[in-house]
Amino acid sequence: MIIDKKSKILIVGLGLIGGSYAMALSKKGYSITAISKEQPDIDYAIEKGIISCGFAEVNANAVSSADIIIFALYPNVFVEWMKEYGKYIKAGTLITDVTGIKGAIIEKINNLVPQGAEFIASHPMAGKEVYGVKNADDGIFRDANFIIVPTRDNTPNAIEKCKSLGELLGFRRISYLNPKQHDEMIAFLSQLTHCIAVSLMCANGDPNLVSYTGDSFRDLTRIANINENMWSELFLLNKDALLYEMDCYRNCFDKLYNAIRDGDERVIKDMMRLSTARRKMFNKDGDNI
């Protein structure tokens, strides 16, 4: 175990993800401190044994005594936090995050990390359509991917420790991508799918539809229940990659539209065959297939 049991781990931001990290690590016997802006969240987390100690304001001592700091904040809040309080971080501290985009923040954060400390970006690809520490659930990592996003500035030791963190949290799979690859992948798999679900829900307001809805529509629109503050920020911070994926998708949608309009059965069937073949690669055990 490369992360010593006596390591002081600080989590900044006790939301769903920060809270779930804290829960998983506490269960493994680590002592977790948290900084989060709402006192009731701190109280709740202590009462439930999710953290051992917490502060509703930034506590310089808690920051400077941490060996590992995990930031579970919105990207822009993370940057602002570092501008204001980054100076408290001591040399030797390992910093990581949970941010859903990487290119837009890594350099900014690196410029704010004090000499001797190190930031290694990572992204837990897990979530729920609910928020806050009261919904914390370390089970969400069990079937999920943990992505480490190193740059040439990172040391092998930091990469190795980050991997151990992913293992401790119980992720099914740990992998490595550079920031550009990460952001392109996220633009397609996550951001574009949220754009689609939101657009679909906005397209039709007939309240009678609920009565006729089957599971396919529910599955497709589950992510249309979306935190507008977090996701609008993520979209805008990854604008180029997202617009590119939206363009590619729209071209396919338009091709299908035109084929239906023109009665071009060959094109429709070709697209469906391609879609079916590709989707089979994504099947999991337990799929209804």
Next chain:
Amino acid sequence: MIIDKKSKILIVGLGLIGGSYAMALSKKGYSITAISKEQPDIDYAIEKGIISCGFAEVNANAVSSADIIIFALYPNVFVEWMKEYGKYIKAGTLITDVTGIKGAIIEKINNLVPQGAEFIASHPMAGKEVYGVKNADDGIFRDANFIIVPTRDNTPNAIEKCKSLGELLGFRRISYLNPKQHDEMIAFLSQLTHCIAVSLMCANGDPNLVSYTGDSFRDLTRIANINENMWSELFLLNKDALLYEMDCYRNCFDKLYNAIRDGDERVIKDMMRLSTARRKMFNKDGDNI
């Protein structure tokens, strides 16, 4: 029970849906005869007790002795079948179907139904991404909607019997729509969602994506595994309603695209708030919400 236990029920087409109907009705004590083109399907269904008797060719006697005939065929095959064999149907027989579009077939079928028999359209909104009687499963109706699509030509007795059929099959909810309402609802809830899933899978062929895929993407693309023969036929038979829904959806998608491109956070957030509010109406117990 309005459908007498001694009724002779004939199912034409032993696919997933025809087979699941047969399974549900046999369990309720009805004696089910089937006509389906593959002898191995007939043999399998008899062996498993799904039907009591079956024919791999159209048997005039089986058709003319049926009190109720359920057509579980592709729409165009249904029409062709009626052209060729509809004459065998006796007066007093109730005919229904499972077809996913209604406007394009009801009049055609009505013109082919012999004097004294009656066709009442219905649509079991249930399915799986697998095919054939070997995947028959009457459990798929339990949480699903059964839609009866009467026209002014239908008698109250036929509507009532069709309702009893939906009850016998175990549907959670039975409702009534006219053909136009049905086809518009299906265009949005079912056909558009399949168009979206197919387009999304066609938009990106990177095989590495599988490693990073979470449940959201899997949920959204489950229906991208699609039977191209059935669905291209359904799309083209409901072209006008489907193109209309595709247009509305694309307008929303374009609005979101433009807002992201222009950095217009207000529009993005407004759309997300609308989407979230509407999606909440679709929540079911057991949703992760």
